[in-house]
Amino acid sequence: MHQDVERYLQAGSRANTRRSYQQAIEHFEVSWGGFLPATSDAIVRYLVDHAGTLASSTLKLRLAALAQWHTSQGFPDPTKTPLVRQVLKGIRTLHPKPEKQAEPLQLRELEQCVAWLERAGEKARAEGDLPRLLRCWRDRALLLIGFWRAFRSDELCRLQVEHIQVRPGEGMQLFLPWSKGDRDNQGQTYRAPALARLCPVQAYTDWISVAGIARGAVFRGINRWGQLQDTALHPNSVIPLLRQTLQRAGLDGELYSSHSLRRGFATWATRNGWDQKSLMSYVGWKDAKSALRYVEAAGFFAGNLQASAVRAISAEPFPGEAR
Incomplete structure (x- = not known):
């Protein structure tokens, strides 16, 4: 029964999304050294440490992965606090990066x-x-x-x-x-x-x-x-x-x-x-x-x-x- 549930859960999410979220969690835990479940203060420090190197769209994806991990494990979501939102807004203001787009094939x-x-x-x-x-x-x-x-x-x-x-x-x-x-x-x-x-x-x-x-x-x-x-x-x-x-x-x-x-x-x-x-x-x-x-x-x-x-x-x- 457990295998059937897992199979349907896998089918309910995109393979690319699962892969991206897994990489984001590994980056937070392994590369940066964060602990899960995380506090909003830890999330803020993580954002600040990567503000100058990662695009805001990448940071948003990382936050989405952390949010999904916490809700799926039954923990409060630390990414939704006003402090986290304000810091992310400040990063977009101070570190604007043009979005890379592919050249259209005419x-x-x-x-x-x-x-x-x-x-x-x-x-x-x-x-x-x-x-x-x-x-x-x-x-x-x-x-x-x-x-x-x-x-x-x-x-x-x-x-x-x-x-x-x-x-x-x-x-x-x-x-x-x-x-x-x-x-x-x-x-x-x-x-x-x-x-x-x-x-x-x-x-x-x-x-x-x-x-x-x-x-x-x-x-x-x-x-x-x-x-x-x-x-x-x-x-x-x-x-x-x-x-x-x-x-x-x-x-x-x-x-x-x-x-x-x-x-x-x-x-x-x-x-x-x-x-x-x-x-x-x-x-x-x-x-x-x-x-x-x-x-x-x-x-x-x-x-x-x-x-x-x-x-x-x-x-x-x-x-x-x-x-």
Whole structure:
């Protein structure tokens, strides 16, 4: 019975969150030498000792981890006292640090990457180089689905073939049992249209066809011998994979992260007249602050065009493309 309870408790929290909280507790206890349960005075000293070196967002995460530990163990939460809140506010005032954001992957850069992958893939096909063809077609599908659906890296890695429906020439439907914005794990269905070019639907069907995937993870590892793995890519592998592709396509890969796809789409949508409500609904943001963080400053929700999300993608021409 105990094992079943533990299993459901684990399922009720995000793996990344559990890992981050565990690291935060270890930092407080081991690296800093704090004791648990802690007093609010100890929490304040911990904050002050790291005020100049850690970003306020990191300190807030550490506080959240300490708060969760205390409440789960049945102790009073020492992080909620007025003193702790005031000190944290003072740290933000005296040690302001700009939030680091990934460079958005613009449409022209996406096109450059996809063109390179397609050339390399066709050459690999002509030479009978299946391992290279697999990598090119996988990475193209990952880039295009990641961009047009503004998916996070962990969402891309959790896509399952049996949860995706494709209608050639029309679009695709992707179901995720849970995501970061889906706090109650109700599951959410996303849609992506078929496009004249840079099409996520075609890239997906090409990939699963050449890979022979009928069920299970969509995006998988490929080992050094070119063998397709049964398990999904790890979210942490998406950034080096993306940077490597950008580098080979002639771009500076180090400027980008997996969030570059999300920010790139938000920037593209904004410049093409999407209103704030449509963009938030399509991407899955619950509040305007989340949206503003991802949209490049040059195009903050200009105009009042009331196009729906899917219509905006399929109807709006790309730069330099006639209607």
